[in-house]
Amino acid sequence: MKDLxxxxxxxxxxxxxxxxxxxxxxxxxxxxxGEHNVGELAGRTGFTPANVSRHMAQxxxxxxxxxxxxxxxxxxxxxxxxxxxxxxxxxxxxxxxQEKQARGAAALRSxxxxxxxx
Numbered sequence: 001m002k003d004l005x006x007x008x009x010x011x012x013x014x015x016x017x018x019x020x021x022x023x024x025x026x027x028x029x030x031x032x033x034g035e036h037n038v039g040e041l042a043g044r045t046g047f048t049p050a051n052v053s054r055h056m057a058q059x060x061x062x063x064x065x066x067x068x069x070x071x072x073x074x075x076x077x078x079x080x081x082x083x084x085x086x087x088x089x090x091x092x093x094x095x096x097x098q099e100k101q102a103r104g105a106a107a108l109r110s111x112x113x114x115x116x117x118x
Contacts, residue, residue: 018062019087023047024055028083031065035077 004012018024023045030036030044038056042049056076059065066079078084 015062018058018064019083021055023051024059025087027052027055028059028064028078028087031076031078032084035068035075037073037075039073041076 001009001012026045027041030041036044038049038052041047041056042052045052047055056065056067060067060076060079064078064080064083065076068075068077
């Protein structure tokens with residue numbers, strides 16, 4: 001990152017901004033299974049087709065998904081699977097952080113319980 005121009009850093013920020021929306025993460029996760037059309041994605045998520053289409057357009061603008069029209073339906077698929085590597089890395093870091101916090105909280109509770117028992 002250190003050698004990127006301000007313009008490229010802005011594009012990186014846009015990429016992460018797209019991934020900051022839970023709806024889009026849910027849609028990307030469904031596309032791990034394979035391609036889906038908007039109706040299928042809407043049915044699986046409970047979002048309206050218009051909402052799904054809007055999110056898919058944003059994912060497409062960042063090059064994360066591609067689309068193919070077949071008759072009256074448009075099918076989406078992952079265009080760049082590295083998005084999953086990034087998401088898995090972040091999810092792993094978050095899970096590890098939460099485990100450490102939970103262990104710390106448990107240690108505090110255990111210490112407080114021992115203090116009360118004295």
